[in-house]
Amino acid sequence: MKELHIVQVGNVIVSPDIFTEKFCCDLHACKGECCVEGDAGAPVTLDEIGEIEEALDVVWPDLSASAQSVIDKQGVAYTDRDGDLVTSIVGGKDCVFTCYHDLDLNDGQPPVRNCCLCAFDCAFRKGKTKWRKPISCELYPIRAKEFSNGLTGINYNRWKVCKEAVKKGEELNIPLYVFLKEPLIRRFGSEWYNELCEVAQVLLKDADVL
Numbered sequence: 001m002k003e004l005h006i007v008q009v010g011n012v013i014v015s016p017d018i019f020t021e022k023f024c025c026d027l028h029a030c031k032g033e034c035c036v037e038g039d040a041g042a043p044v045t046l047d048e049i050g051e052i053e054e055a056l057d058v059v060w061p062d063l064s065a066s067a068q069s070v071i072d073k074q075g076v077a078y079t080d081r082d083g084d085l086v087t088s089i090v091g092g093k094d095c096v097f098t099c100y101h102d103l104d105l106n107d108g109q110p111p112v113r114n115c116c117l118c119a120f121d122c123a124f125r126k127g128k129t130k131w132r133k134p135i136s137c138e139l140y141p142i143r144a145k146e147f148s149n150g151l152t153g154i155n156y157n158r159w160k161v162c163k164e165a166v167k168k169g170e171e172l173n174i175p176l177y178v179f180l181k182e183p184l185i186r187r188f189g190s191e192w193y194n195e196l197c198e199v200a201q202v203l204l205k206d207a208d209v210l
Contacts, residue, residue: 004203008151009196012188017156019200022169023141023176029108029164032116034140037161039085040080042095043136043143049085050191051131052076052097052120058129059097059119067096087134114134138183141165143174175200 004016007110044052053076060068070088076096080086088096099122103115123130132138143157169179177184177200185193 013153013157024169026164026168040084062119
């Protein structure tokens with residue numbers, strides 16, 4: 001197999017891992033651990049902070065008392081040690097917008113007990129808010145970085161808590177860019193995503209991956 005190199009699709013610099021790595025979330029195995037583990041919250045933009053604050057009253061009853069206390073003291077977001085805006089967290093760990101429910105995935109398996117979910121996403125699915133969640137959460141494990149020249153870079157963030165998602169993705173043969181189709185379209189648009197798929201087909205064929 002030939003080595004794939006970084007490519008540019010539109011104004012987005014794309015890591016080859018986006019095309020070659022396999023991934024499919026397995027909530028039965030991880031129970032939403034990515035919203036709990038780590039030492040910082042989810043990256044957010046100023047516009048998203050505005051959306052969060054506007055929809056906060058809708059999800060407030062679903063948040064833990066500890067999360068409510070953190071939000072009262074420091075707000076919905078803060079600047080982390082890298083200088084990035086991120087959602088506030090509880091005890092250096094949980095995102096303040098996490099909630100825990102049993103989740104039926106309608107996949108023939110028993111419901112996922114006490115699964116960690118996003119309160120905003122739950123409210124969105126129930127039609128209580130038009131805003132879903134930070135795009136960084138939807139895109140994960142793809143991370144996006146904005147550059148001063150107007151370009152955006154996307155790459156694959158490997159994390160041990162997602163090892164079962166990698167295993168499931170390999171078993172089902174689902175490339176990362178296919179698994180994250182909807183978030184990628186939300187972030188970059190359907191025309192861009194179609195171009196990404198065309199580039200993927202050419203690159204993977206030339207590299208003898210297909």
